Amino acid sequence: MDRRWRAAALLAAVAAAGLMCASCESEAVDNPSGVAAPATSAKPASAKVTFVGDEFATIRIEAEDADEIVSDDANGSIKGKVMRVAEDEGASGGKCIWIPDLAGTPTPGKGKGPPRFARAVYKFRVEKAGLYTFWCRRKWLDNCGDTFAMRFDREGQPRKAETEHIFGGSDSKPVRWAWSPVYNEGKPVQFFLTAGEHVLEVLNTEDGPKADLFLLTNDRDYVPQGMEN
Secondary structure: OOHHHHHHHHHHHHHHOOOOOOOOOOOOOOOOOOEEOOOOOOOOOOOOEEEEOOOOEEEEEEHHHOOEEEEEEOOEEOOOOOOEEEEOOOOHHHEEEEOOOOOOOOOOOOOOOOOEEEEEEEEEEEOOOEEEEEEEEEEOOOOOOOEEEEEEOOOOOOOOHHHOEEEEOOOOOOOOOEEEEEEEOOEEOEEEEOOEEEEEEEEEOOOOOEEEEEEEEOOOOOOOOOOOO
């Protein structure tokens, strides 16, 4: 039996017993090998879905299930104005997170109005420590509105390019829902995730894109397909 079907069967058995596995998060900084540095977090984690098989673990997160979505500009909080939950019939569950066109970007002179910063926050728990690949099922407006950034365990800290990882942009033709990892020199980056609680932030870089699902897997050869449900 395929190991992913075994993992799904295990999850069903756990859910039937009235238990739900928690999910995860992590921290990272690129290095020449494409492997990110270890990270830990003491922040509390909310329950998310984790499939744990004999060998591999996969964490699947609905983008609209953020613990918090916050947007800020030079005048203070503008919650929900830049990044928001939106309906899309092509998304899992019919919903996604979206940055509308001209809603604003963190780069001066782009988008509409002053620089605007947006982030969706996800708290998770890792059950199996190891190297994980981050994937996002996303859709884009055009080649100038097709990327997000992500970072681990830096909630409340200022945005810095060296602590953020851009995803999208390299595979944005034609416009469609598709899976993209964080790349480094053409290869998916692996993040080392310790067992325990972590915080993921998905941040704006351009206006126009949508994010439907996030997937973390310690199977380095796995490429997500469809809605992964």
